Amino acid sequence: MLVKMMITSVIMILVFSTSAKAQDVDYRAQSLYLYKFARYIYWPENKLAGEFKIGVYGNSEILEELKLMASLKKGPDGMDITIVEISEEDDLSQFNIIYIPSSKSRQIREIAEKIGDAPVLIVAEREGLASKGATISFLVTDSMVLKFEINMVKMEEQSLEISEELLKLGYEI
Amino acid sequence: MRSLSKVLIFTLLAFAFKFVYGQVDTTKKEDDFNYLFKQRDKKDRELKQKNDTISLADFYDMSLEELEDLKATGVSSELEEYINSLISVSTQKSLPSRYSPNIVTLVTAEEIKSMGARDLTDVLQLVPGFHFAQDARGNVGLGIRGNWAAEGKVLIMINGKEINDHYTAHTYFGNHFPVDMIKRIEVIRGPGSSIHGGLAEFGVINIVTQTAEDLSGIEASYNSGIMDEEVGRAKFNFYLGKKWEKVNLDYWFSAGTAQRSNRLHYGFYDCSVDSIICQDTLGVGTYSTLANDSDLDNFMSNFEVKAGGFSFSSLWDYYGVTDVTKLDGRARRPVKRGYFSMYNEIEQRFKINRKLTITPKINLSVQTPVEENTPYAEALINNPKFADTLAIATTRFRFRVDANYNLNHRINLLGGFDFYHDIAINADTVSKFYAGTPPDHLSSTAFYGEAIFKLPIFHLFAGARLETGSSYQTAFSPRVGITKKFNKFHLKFLVSDAYRIPTLGNIYYSFDGNYKISPDSSYVYDVGRGLEPEKTLVIEAEAGYQFSDKTFLTLNAFDMTIRDPIVYTYFQDETIREIYGFQSGLYVYQNFGKSGTRGFELDFRFQDKWGFLNANYSYYSVGNKPKISAYSVSSFNRDPGRRELVNDEALLAFPQHRFNLNWLYYINEDFSVNLNSSFIGSVYGYDVDVYGPGPFDVDGKLTKTRFTYLVNFFFRYQNLFTKGLTAGIGVNDLFNKKVTYMQPYFGLSPPLPGPSRELKFTVEYKLPFKNKKKNK
Incomplete structure (x- = not known):
């Protein structure tokens, strides 16, 4: 019996070691943060007309999560939330939030230059980008908790304000 | 063996009955299969399950406070939980093993219990690079990466309390440390001096026992083993933990005895234990059985109370070992040596503000020798003039302050101050053999600091420890480490210069090469003392890859260069040989030149629900x-000077190659089988050489053991007949390959037999206290 079970477990190792996924990023958690950004960061009055637009730069799994979120929740002042996959031709200043997936991290400076001082919150998935053009970048702590770094100088330049409660969850750089 | 076979068959039938009965009675068990392992981190599990089951709308309504602990990844597998477990032994700050600046191994309670470990030897021998060997008088200690570590070069801690012997810094194994109360063991397979000081040169082992946080209730267990027809071991363990709103209290003890072996061992007749031998011509020694003549007695208990940041703990340890090297006229071994040790600690954690935490600790430890049938045992009671240093009691006062400052989320600063003072009692009664006044006290002062930079590209660790003592030169241990994890891959590059400081006993027995011979050549005297810290430069690199959520592989390489190694050895030179004969010499501690090893370790883990x-x-x-x-x-x-090198790749007592396997299979949620085995390469050591028929025709010779393997299995049934009752049965060394411990230095001890095939049983009962709040 021992030999049989041993063989079974070895076979299972071979089968599962190639098929299973490792430690998937939880985009629902990031989506939750984006929702909280929408609620606890304050945009100038002129950016809060019509729909609250969240753009995702390129294709990312977060798109599906954000669309689910938008179907359930409202933005500031009861605004509808719209999720858009941004293309190269889009005018970036129309968005309230732009999300930069890890795969597009190299374009962060170019995107930041395009946006300039416009009140568009640039949220980067990759750690460390808040010092390279993003307003906020996510980071994962040693204990695998999702946090964010925030560039307060850029926030001010973009005429954005963050609530003190939300700021406590992040780290200023 | 027939009676053993009957017991084994009966027990297996009982398990089989319970297994079949359980299958019929509880059809829902298939659905509950996921329950396996989930008891390990129950709180995390419950939190995850809560997150998984709440509705999506509720999820987005989560408060900002709840976001504080929001996990960045989805539900992780059992393996991911294991490799992301926070380990604090590497730095004073908890870090996942993949980030920590050491090569680490984490041993879980599940691994220990499922293998039916008899003692810590069974557990640690499965750690990569670890191998046990023989010290003097039949004690067994640990070697790491081919290097003898038992002489104070591996730090052993229980719940962060250092428990190496204060006088010589040794720590011995074999029915010493109880395993039933262990929650996890954090092992550093490399240097830890920059944080932990002078006994952490080659490695650190921190044993973490369960507390009232883990079990508020009672647990009792009994372990037994039989080698052939002889009782191999019998041990009783008891645990009590109680958790109140603001106070946690726990107490455990373990008491039992075991036999080192039941095999033949060559011992030496000693007229200090039997005067008849002094007048007789029995000869040098003889082979006699260790069965019922190689006791390993242990009592260990721990009391701990915690209230907020305050804690007090008191650990008591008695460990007595038969000196298997000394025979009386009937070829029995009457001498037993041991120590009773008491370690008390008071700790208070002050959280000054959000960024700064300061933790002072005060320790008071006392170690008293407990000996049977030795001249010292008598002298301790009747005539202190004959007492030797080995019968010296020591008291240690220690004051330590650790500070942790989180400058920001990227930079942590750790630092501290560590002072201790050792006092040896009876040290003024030592013999006149050595020169000058024997040292009866020693103090040490150390400062350490480390900065952790969590940079976006990698983690950088830079730290150092400076230690100065009253009887040796200042020691300094710097370390630099870089760790990097990207997705499933991680890398580490670590450089450390660790040290090992001499202790009171080392200094007493130290030897600087100078001695005098009395004018009539009747004795050696004024042996000069002198011993300096040993230093070891260790360069390590590790690469790890998580192939899937179930499979993880790490490969590490190391290079160790030991400078001025402190070695307990047998000294003889031309003068001594000419005057006193070729069998005369001194057992001393000396600094040698340089030594070292290099090599690699490969560690594979696969973990699934089964x-x-x-x-x-x-x-x-x-x-x-x-x-x-x-x-x-x-x-x-x-x-x-007359020894000829036989093998320039290996060192004494340690195999160059070692392969360990540990496999656990859950037949159902309660019934498991564990199979673990070690495949051990050839080992060199010295053995007696009986070259003639005369009683004194005995000398020594180099010997080499062949490749061998140990196979152990264990069946364990939890909740057997009633909830909380666990029973297990298994066999160690199934094929009776008989492990033997060699001596890793030239110390004239013949190979020490380990246990032979052993049938082992365990029974355990766990009773959690009822939660009054729930009942109301």
């Missing part, structure tokens, strides 16, 4: 590293 399969392989080689005569594989000769 159990796990862990495998590791370790290799070391001396290669072109410097060598010293005491450790080298050389021909037998008491004069180091």
